[in-house]
Amino acid sequence: MTELFHEIAGNLRNNKLRTVLTGFAVSWGIFLLICLLGAGNGLMNSFLGNMADYIFQSVSVEGWRTSKPYAGYQEGREIELDESDVTYTEGPRWSPTVGDVTRRTASTGVTFSLDGNTVAGQISGVMPEYKDQEKLKMYAGRFLNPDDLKERRKVVVLSLAQAKELLPKDPDAIVGRWVNAGAVSFRVVGIYHTDESDMYRTCPIPYTAYKVIYDTSDRIESITFTLNGPETRDEYEAFEKEYAGAMRLRHDVAPDDWRGIWIRNGYTDNMEMNDAQRIIRTFLWILGLLTLVSGIVGVSNIMLIAVKERTHEFGIRKAIGASPAEILKLIIAESVTITALFGYIGMFLGMIACQIMDKTVGQEAVDIGITKIQMLVNPTVGLDVALEATILLIVAGTIAGAIPAWKAARVKPIEALRAE
Amino acid sequence: MLIELKGVNKTYDNGQPLHVLKGIDLSIERGEFVSIMGASGSGKSTLLNILGILDNYDTGEYWLDGKLIRDLSEKQAADYRNRMIGFVFQSFNLISFKTAVENVELPLYYQGVSRKKRHEMAMEYLEKLGLTDWASHFPNEMSGGQKQRVAIARALITRPQIILADEPTGALDSKTSVEVMQLLKRLNQEEGITIIVVTHESGVANETDKIIHIKDGIIGEIEENKAHTAWDGTMMK
Incomplete structure (x- = not known):
């Protein structure tokens, strides 16, 4: 083995141009592949990240105003959901499909004040799951927790914009302070991020506290629940039709009056996103494999030429006693050495390029009005994928090189010696 | 008898069959210095390639040191070439990217001799041929005579x-x-090495002890030439 290594080292050292040319093809192939996969990952991360802000994986039900007369009632009647609807949704009829059920109260407009500063807000009674349902990102402190609900604590979560209004110098310090909202005081437990649109004026407080302070009735604004089950769009639609029909019947609303009781479907949106993700991933793989194929073709091409060029040399080696197996071993060992060495270099440079991409383009955000989106998020490739791709190229390059090598090994020495 | 050929035939088939060797019978004793002479196309190179197991023959028998050389695998043929035969070619056939000493070492590499040992031996043979100073030179830095001496050193190193x-x-x-x-x-x-030289030059053949004439694929006259008087030219001294 050491002998073979010395033989190869000598051959490569004494054929620098050939070595470098072959190596360049390998390095370039791997470099391109890593860059492509990195940029692809970055695009996908960005796409998914930006999409994810607007996708709700659950189903919400809200009472609106009827648009059709039904069961003796005229159109235009206000529909209100109440606790019995929650109990009904949690009930045995829907339990196989419906997962966790949460509810939210209507909101009450208030003015918060602290140290002489004031800001407007809409207080709404919610459950801890609200944070995930609305994709709120915490800036400081925490969101509401089950204990807040159980003990009906007078706590509130403010948006960052509101916190800045109330405590301009150090908005973070508002966490833990008591703020006044009309006749009531709330302790701030957390601050959530607001996007550029400043849409979120909603200030979540525990659902149970809201029921004590602002609205002692059974009324609720909306019911939100997760689903276990529907795998396809059709299955989901069948469920929605049945559930909506039943809910509307409970409130004497026409079964197809979607304005009477409105269903917000985030579930199939999520399916769509999963589909999009799958398509992007497949596309990336196809592109990656095509790049890899071009790398392999490059390597095998050079191997083919190199082997042909060396036929005479192999003839000499055979005349002085090299068996076909020795020739084959020499060529394959040489090509493995070259592809491994330069593949590693290409992989290394590719990873560096990805890091550069991350530090430059990856930090740039495009303003699309309501918010800013990043074109590339974390455009890098995991070391495992990079190594796999490199190993794949080495293996494929070797197999591709083995075919001309096998031919060269089988040429009769007398024919090989005649070749020039 | 080191080499014995009995009725060896060889036909090349490149489009139309070309009968190159038409029943060669030949015996060469151990320690002989023989030349095979003939015009180009007489089949002398083909005969040499068969003797060197670089090429195979169609019919007949070739005995080398008591072994029948027939239907050998490439591996066996390579092994026989490596251990029993040393080649010297017209165009030297040195590997251009290897130095003189590396070229001489190469046959030993295929015998599995260690690097150190084969380097020592190669240096020894280069010294014998007066090429010590040229050991680390590449073939293209040497004259034709030097290259041929390197090739001879390479042929000798396995003690064929x-x-x-x-x-x-x-x-x-x-x-x-x-x-x-x-x-x-x-x-x-x-x-005491048996040497067979293929040539078309009378002057070269005259230096050998026996001249085998080959014409149109058949062995012709076999001249004993111990006195080296077969040719009166002046090229050789």
């Missing part, structure tokens, strides 16, 4: 029983040709 030389002086000037032939003669006399 036979040296097959195919027009060994074909690419050399007359002075160098004489030196190379003297070298081969010395190796034959001092080391």
Whole structure:
């Protein structure tokens, strides 16, 4: 083995141009592949990240105003959901499909004040799951927790914009302070991020506290629940039709009056996103494999030429006693050495390029009005994928090189010696 | 009997069949210094390639040192070539990207001899041929005569029983040709190596002890030439 290594080292050292040319093809192939996969990952991360802000994986039900007369009632009647609807949704009829059920109260407009500063807000009674349902990102402190609900604590979560209004110098310090909202005081437990649109004026407080302070009735604004089950769009639609029909019947609303009781479907949106993700991933793989194929073709091409060029040399080696197996071993060992060495270099440079991409383009955000989106998020490739791709190229390059090598090994020495 | 050929036939089939060797019978004793002479196309190179197991033959028998050389696998053929035969070619056939000493070492590499050992041996043989100073030079830095001496060192390093030389002086000037032939003669006399030289030059053939004439694929006259009087030319001294 050491002998073979010395033989190869000598051959490569004494054929620098050939070595470098072959190596360049390998390095370039791997470099391109890593860059492509990195940029692809970055695009996908960005796409998914930006999409994810607007996708709700659950189903919400809200009472609106009827648009059709039904069961003796005229159109235009206000529909209100109440606790019995929650109990009904949690009930045995829907339990196989419906997962966790949460509810939210209507909101009450208030003015918060602290140290002489004031800001407007809409207080709404919610459950801890609200944070995930609305994709709120915490800036400081925490969101509401089950204990807040159980003990009906007078706590509130403010948006960052509101916190800045109330405590301009150090908005973070508002966490833990008591703020006044009309006749009531709330302790701030957390601050959530607001996007550029400043849409979120909603200030979540525990659902149970809201029921004590602002609205002692059974009324609720909306019911939100997760689903276990529907795998396809059709299955989901069948469920929605049945559930909506039943809910509307409970409130004497026409079964197809979607304005009477409105269903917000985030579930199939999520399916769509999963589909999009799958398509992007497949596309990336196809592109990656095509790049890899071009790398392999490059390597095998050079191997083919190199082997042909060396036929005479192999003839000499055979005349002085090299068996076909020795020739084959020499060529394959040489090509493995070259592809491994330069593949590693290409992989290394590719990873560096990805890091550069991350530090430059990856930090740039495009303003699309309501918010800013990043074109590339974390455009890098995991070391495992990079190594796999490199190993794949080495293996494929070797197999591709083995075919001309096998031919060269089988040429009769007398024919090989005649070749020039 | 080191080499014995019985009725060896060889036909090349490149489009139309070409009968090159038409029943060759030939015996060469151990320690002989023989030349095979013939015009181009007479089949002398084909005969040498068969003797060197570089090519196979169609019918007949070829016995080398008591072994029938027939239907050998490439691996066996390579092994016989490596251990029993040393080649000297007209165009030297040195590997251009290897130095003189690396070229000489190569046959031992295929015998699995260690690096250190084969380097020592190669240096020893280069010294024998007066090339010590040229050991680390590449072939393109050497003259034709030096290259041929490197090739001879490479042929000798495995201590073969036979040296097959195919027009060994074909690419050399007359002075160098004489030196190379003297070298081969010395190796034959001092080391007792059987040497077979293929040539079309009478002057070269005259240096050998026996001249086998081949014409149109058949062995013709076999001249005993111990006195080296077969040719009265002046090229060789």
